[in-house]
Amino acid sequence: MDFSVETATPTVVDSFRNTPDARLRGVLESLTRHLHDFVREVRPSLAEWNQAVEFLTEVGQTCTDTRQEFILLSDVLGxxxxxxxxxxxxxxxxxxxxxxxxxxxxxxxxxxxxxxxxxxxxxxxxxxxxxxxxxxxxxxxxxxxxxxxxxxxxxxxxxxxxxxxxxxxxxxxxxxxxxxxxxxxxxxxxxxxxxxxxxxxxxxxxxxxxxxxxxxxxxxxxxxxxxxxxxxxxxxxxxxxxxxxxxxxxxxxxxxxxxxxxxxxxxxxxxxxxxxxxxxxxxxx
Amino acid sequence: MDFSVETATPTVVDSFRNTPDARLRGVLESLTRHLHDFVREVRPSLAEWNQAVEFLTEVGQTCTDTRQEFILLSDVLGxxxxxxxxxxxxxxxxxxxxxxxxxxxxxxxxxxxxxxxxxxxxxxxxxxxxxxxxxxxxxxxxxxxxxxxxxxxxxxxxxxxxxxxxxxxxxxxxxxxxxxxxxxxxxxxxxxxxxxxxxxxxxxxxxxxxxxxxxxxxxxxxxxxxxxxxxxxxxxxxxxxxxxxxxxxxxxxxxxxxxxxxxxxxxxxxxxxxxxxxxxxxxxx
Missing domain, CATH: 2.60.130.10 (Aromatic compound dioxygenase)
Incomplete structure (x- = not known):
């Protein structure tokens, strides 16, 4: 069956079924469900998705030995x-x-x-x-x-x-x-x-x-x-x-x-x- | 009022109230709600939160002119x-x-x-x-x-x-x-x-x-x-x-x-x- 808006989440959740660590499996299943819900709600355009990829990449690349931009992002989002x-x-x-x-x-x-x-x-x-x-x-x-x-x-x-x-x-x-x-x-x-x-x-x-x-x-x-x-x-x-x-x-x-x-x-x-x-x-x- | 598990989401959502771009405001409000729901559901320990920060940082720092690890992450999560x-x-x-x-x-x-x-x-x-x-x-x-x-x-x-x-x-x-x-x-x-x-x-x-x-x-x-x-x-x-x-x-x-x-x-x-x-x-x- 083709990947669709409806089958996306169960398909990806199922892909994690063999994860040996039960905690990791639970976290990834929850992440998948919430992340997909977010995407379905905001319906990002491809340009917006690309902006998000570029933003997160820049956050990572701004980190150095003395600067942690991902903590900062986590901080400002509460x-x-x-x-x-x-x-x-x-x-x-x-x-x-x-x-x-x-x-x-x-x-x-x-x-x-x-x-x-x-x-x-x-x-x-x-x-x-x-x-x-x-x-x-x-x-x-x-x-x-x-x-x-x-x-x-x-x-x-x-x-x-x-x-x-x-x-x-x-x-x-x-x-x-x-x-x-x-x-x-x-x-x-x-x-x-x-x-x-x-x-x-x-x-x-x-x-x-x-x-x-x-x-x-x-x-x-x-x-x-x-x-x-x-x-x-x-x-x-x-x-x-x-x-x-x-x-x-x-x-x-x-x-x-x-x-x-x-x-x-x-x-x-x-x-x-x-x-x-x-x-x-x-x-x- | 102190920041609490209950007030976290309305507080952070409200912080975006003056965003001039209505689309950006809507995306950030939705992101905040879904991200907080995820966090409330999995209740990460501080060590797990730190692991997540380090993972995302490494994803960003793995990106080069010819490699896009954040797209790869987006890809494997569907x-x-x-x-x-x-x-x-x-x-x-x-x-x-x-x-x-x-x-x-x-x-x-x-x-x-x-x-x-x-x-x-x-x-x-x-x-x-x-x-x-x-x-x-x-x-x-x-x-x-x-x-x-x-x-x-x-x-x-x-x-x-x-x-x-x-x-x-x-x-x-x-x-x-x-x-x-x-x-x-x-x-x-x-x-x-x-x-x-x-x-x-x-x-x-x-x-x-x-x-x-x-x-x-x-x-x-x-x-x-x-x-x-x-x-x-x-x-x-x-x-x-x-x-x-x-x-x-x-x-x-x-x-x-x-x-x-x-x-x-x-x-x-x-x-x-x-x-x-x-x-x-x-x-x-």
Whole structure:
């Protein structure tokens, strides 16, 4: 029987019948059904199909060692955030997207070190505790943090300006689950607009901005891994993040502090900016 | 309100509300709905999402000037054939997929020329007429033809063996709509298996083969463009084309002929293989 609009989906689904891995078979069957439904609904012309092929090809070819345009595409379509949300822990700190800039290894640093290697003018301390859902400290939790600078650029975007590892650090919480490090207050910033995803945002009149945030990827033996951000409360674009990643529970005051004693504890001088962000991990089932 | 599994789709759909081009807006809204439905159905883990990102990135990066891995992916998922079928003319010759090998310009050739630049041992003549649906000839129709050689390789796959343009030709039908050219009988062949799409076929135990065929892309002023194949009747894999492109009406006898007079007409010597394939174009609306 000829391939037709009606037989297309069962025919392609059937072609996957011998897939040894049942999960792969299920995913491909679901992909086929939803992809075909999409095609039947929009009825792309051959020229449009060709445009889609060229767009996806360009997305792939825009990826480099330091840029992940397919993550960016997933981000602006809300797919990353949807996947993240479905995998989120239920009782701990809310999670949010990984984003496209977790590409390089963060340098290991000691608690209290600065991740701002260029000595920005406005010192900022980020501190908090890693806790279990029962409130118990999680000593030795690993915190991978990364953020852009005060101008809104990650190190990998400015290799001529920022040393590799600027704005990044891998910290180990102390025996009471505490962590603290010095940095600068990150800026809101546009996701990269010079590639195909940027063109898509332009064609749809969507702005490319993300509100200011510090990324966290937190792991500890016996606990679920957590990918999240501390968003700078009051940052522009908190209500219209280009990648849909804001959760109200993740808004953190980056507050001016005159506390000279606290400043001395953290190795800065008052006044300084202090963000306190406790992180709750769910026990692994 | 936080982004959630329930609010994800309306939120992302709404982000496209200011898209000036109504068609683009509609396509992106439909894409968002179907893509999110797929994600909600399969509930990918973060590791699976990452695998998907890496797979698509590799598909894009496998594309070159002479290889189109995203078309190949579209082909093996039946998407190319579905799009082609929905855009097909209703009353003329059946259409089928463009395939990933229509990448280079076919050299212009005179009727009767051979597209086999290497002088294969088994001469083959392909001839026919380009007609309108009322049976009238379409003089001056342009026929872009391309095919693999007797070993199953296109010129772009064997740049060290085949000269560029081998197996390709751009012909103009005569004043009675007739065309004819010399070639070799194409072989069935595997689609490229050394890239990510090949790995996908391997993981799903699908064979990569296409039945033997000659591609045609036919245009004429006032008529719909037609993309099709002449399949070699009796070729292996006629019933299980890896890209789902076979239509029964496109099976053509590549018949041994002892007709010395016909052979002389076509500039070959009997016995030769003769394929006759008439092409019917629909008038443009």
């Amino acid at each position: 797919v990353s955030m949807l996947v993240e949300t479905m995998n989120a822990q239920q009782t701990g700190t809310d999670s949010t997207v990984l984003g496209p800039f977790h590409m390089t290894e963060s340098p290991r640093r000691a608690l209290g070190d600065s991740i701002d290697l260029l000595g920005g003018p406005r010192p900022c301390v980020v501190s908090g505790r890693v806790l279990g859902t029962g409130g118990e400290p999680v000593p030795g939790a690993e915190l991978d943090v990364w953020q852009c600078n005060e101008e809104g650029f990650y190190d990998v975007q400015q290799p001529d300006v920022q040393p590799a590892g600027n704005g990044r650090g891998l910290f180990t919480a102390d025996d009471q689950g505490r962590y603290w490090f010095r940095s600068v207050v990150p800026s809101h910033y546009p996701i990269p607009t010079d590639g195909p995803v940027g063109r898509l945002l332009g064609a749809t009149k969507r702005h490319p901005y993300r509100p200011a945030h510090v990324h966290f990827l937190v792991t500890a033996p016996g606990y679920e891994e957590l990918t999240t951000h501390a968003f700078v409360a009051g940052s522009p674009y908190i209500d219209s993040d280009a990648v849909f990643a804001v959760k109200q529970s993740l808004l953190v005051d980056f507050a001016e502090s005159d506390d000279a004693e606290a400043a001395a504890t953290f190795g800065v001088t008052a006044p300084f900016v202090h963000a306190q962000f406790d992180i709750v991990l769910e026990e692994r089932a | 998407v190319s054939m579905l799009v082609e079928t929905m855009n097909a003319q209703q009353t003329g010759t059946d259409s089928t997929v463009l395939g990933p090998f229509h990448m280079t310009e076919s050299p212009r050739r005179a009727l009767g020329d051979s597209i086999d630049l290497l002088g294969g041992p088994r001469p083959c003549v392909v001839s026919g007429r380009v007609l309108g649906t009322g049976g009238e000839p379409v003089p001056g129709a342009e026929l872009d033809v391309w095919q693999c050689n007797e070993e199953g390789f296109y010129d772009v796959q064997q740049p060290d063996v085949q000269p560029a343009g081998n197996g390709r030709g751009l012909f103009t039908a005569d004043d009675q709509g007739r065309y004819w050219f010399r070639s070799v009988v194409p072989s069935h062949y595997p689609i490229p298996t050394d890239g990510p799409v090949g790995r996908l076929l391997g993981a799903t135990k699908r064979h990569p083969y296409r039945p033997a065929h000659v591609h045609f892309l036919v245009t004429a002023p006032g008529y719909e463009e037609l993309t099709t194949h002449a399949f070699v009747a009796g070729s292996p894999y006629i019933d299980s084309d890896a890209v789902f492109a076979v239509k029964q009406s496109l099976l053509v006898d590549f018949a041994e002929s002892d007709d010395a007079e016909a052979a002389a007409t076509f500039g070959v010597t009997a016995p030769f293989v003769h394929a006759q394939f008439d092409i019917v174009l629909e008038e443009r609306a």
